[in-house]
Amino acid sequence: MTGKEKALIEAKANILKALGHPTRLWMAERLADGEKCVCELAENIDADFSTISKHLAVLKQAGVVIDEKRGKQVYYRLKVPCILNFMPCIEAVLQATAQKHIELME
Amino acid sequence: MTGKEKALIEAKANILKALGHPTRLWMAERLADGEKCVCELAENIDADFSTISKHLAVLKQAGVVIDEKRGKQVYYRLKVPCILNFMPCIEAVLQATAQKHIELME
DNA sequence: TTTATATTTGGTCATTTTACCATATGTAAA
């Protein structure tokens, strides 16, 4: 594996890792239907505001979202919406894993 | 968010997290063109065998791969191949993040 | 059987991650 290939794999893994946390994945899914300010994203998450802010920073650093400050608020949106096209497949994995998760999908 | 929704998000995040490590992502991509035994996967990875084995265990636990022992060897394969359909989009994210990564994609 | 090969498991340690609190920063409203 060349250095370039290695760097590429690392960059890709980094994106998946960013999405690999329940809070961050939830926020990314929320952004599927358009931008939201931090306060809107925070509404349904039971965590400190600082925690939420840091999760958003991780998504931003990974290139999954971009932010824009407008007035007092900061709006986040998906940078590349296809990100979420993946979800049906992820759910297929869960289906295939049956037993343990099948009831989640009903 | 109901308990069920929370559990679902956690399960999905867990799959993404499993793929969110360079070694594991690399192995998953390797499996795209069919099953491989651990020894084959290990060939191009510079890490202890025990480390590789543990990474495979993570992928297995997440439901990304399944294993089958045949003779002295254990063969792994993707459980739901669509997993890798995601990669073009991941690469699109890298493209969009330009500057820092653009040279990786040439 | 003994021995060699392939893979997994258990233990340990350094590093990373995540959550919270407190505090800082930027902007709009009073």
Next chain:
DNA sequence: TTTACATATGGTAAAATGACCAAATATAAA
């Protein structure tokens, strides 16, 4: 300009992760 609001940042402690080594297990070959 104060003040209030929205968000980010720094610090810190607890938990999770990842890497290695040593040892266990399973199977095939001698």
